[in-house]
Amino acid sequence: EDQVTQSPEALRLQEGESSSLNCSYTVSGLRGLFWYRQDPGKGPEFLFTLYSAGEEKEKERLKATLTKKESFLHITAPKPEDSATYLCAVQAVRDSSNTGKLIFGQGTTLQVKP
Amino acid sequence: DGGITQSPKYLFRKEGQNVTLSCEQNLNHDAMYWYRQDPGQGLRLIYYSQIVNDFQKGDIAEGYSVSREKKESFPLTVTSAQKNPTAFYLCASSIALGDYGYTFGSGTRLTVV
Numbered sequence: 001e002d003q004v005t006q007s008p009e010a011l012r013l014q015e016g017e018s019s020s021l022n023c024s025y026t027v028s029g030l031r032g033l034f035w036y037r038q039d040p041g042k043g044p045e046f047l048f049t050l051y052s053a054g055e056e057k058e059k060e061r062l063k064a065t066l067t068k069k070e071s072f073l074h075i076t077a078p079k080p081e082d083s084a085t086y087l088c089a090v091q092a093v094r095d096s097s098n099t100g101k102l103i104f105g106q107g108t109t110l111q112v113k114p
Numbered sequence: 115d116g117g118i119t120q121s122p123k124y125l126f127r128k129e130g131q132n133v134t135l136s137c138e139q140n141l142n143h144d145a146m147y148w149y150r151q152d153p154g155q156g157l158r159l160i161y162y163s164q165i166v167n168d169f170q171k172g173d174i175a176e177g178y179s180v181s182r183e184k185k186e187s188f189p190l191t192v193t194s195a196q197k198n199p200t201a202f203y204l205c206a207s208s209i210a211l212g213d214y215g216y217t218f219g220s221g222t223r224l225t226v227v
Contacts, residue, residue, distance in 0.1 A: 041202075041221070041223070042220050042221065043118075043219050043221050044157075045218075046215065046217070087156075087157070089157075101147075101159055101162065101172070102157075102159075104149075107156070
């Protein structure tokens with residue numbers, strides 16, 4: 001069964017204290033891995049898509065990496081405005097048994113204190 | 115600007131009532147989706163639609179119904195058969211079913227009173 005697990009569930013950082021969020025996945029064949037940011041009471045906002053092991057993508061203080069079993073979202077020198085819930089999702093290669101739907105992890109809630 | 119509009123933002127349902135959540139997109143996307151989000155759980159797929167007049171059940175479709183009469187619109191009805199409807203509901207769209215990019219709406223929070 002396709003599955004996504006994120007850790008930790010919650011993370012508190014001081015401003016400027018770098019850290020990483022983990023997304024472990026099990027999927028029959030990976031078509032893509034996605035990172036989203038979600039602010040309280042709002043819909044998820046797209047951050048990155050990763051397609052193959054070894055791939056990396058960066059946006060401001062965020063960097064996403066991918067291996068065959070997991071993805072990391074590295075946050076360098078975070079600021080209070082980076083506080084949000086970060087969601088990871090995978091999309092399996094589409095075949096007769098699936099729709100290519102996204103399978104989401106439960107999210108990591110990040111709080112950055114000034 | 116193109117995007118997805120969900121309404122209302124907050125909705126209250128009495129026991130035994132059916133309620134309908136609206137989702138409209140002007141992105142010209144063919145595929146649309148409804149997800150449910152509960153605290154501590156990942157988003158779970160309720161229904162999805164690949165094209166107009168076609169839709170399929172997702173993982174947790176029981177107690178829900180949808181229609182897709184127009185490309186732009188994909189309303190979700192939460193029926194009285196849904197025993198635990200209190201949740202945050204998210205609508206999303208993509209260019210095509212299985213396409214990489216999902217755009218999400220801002221969500222509707224449904225509470226049973």
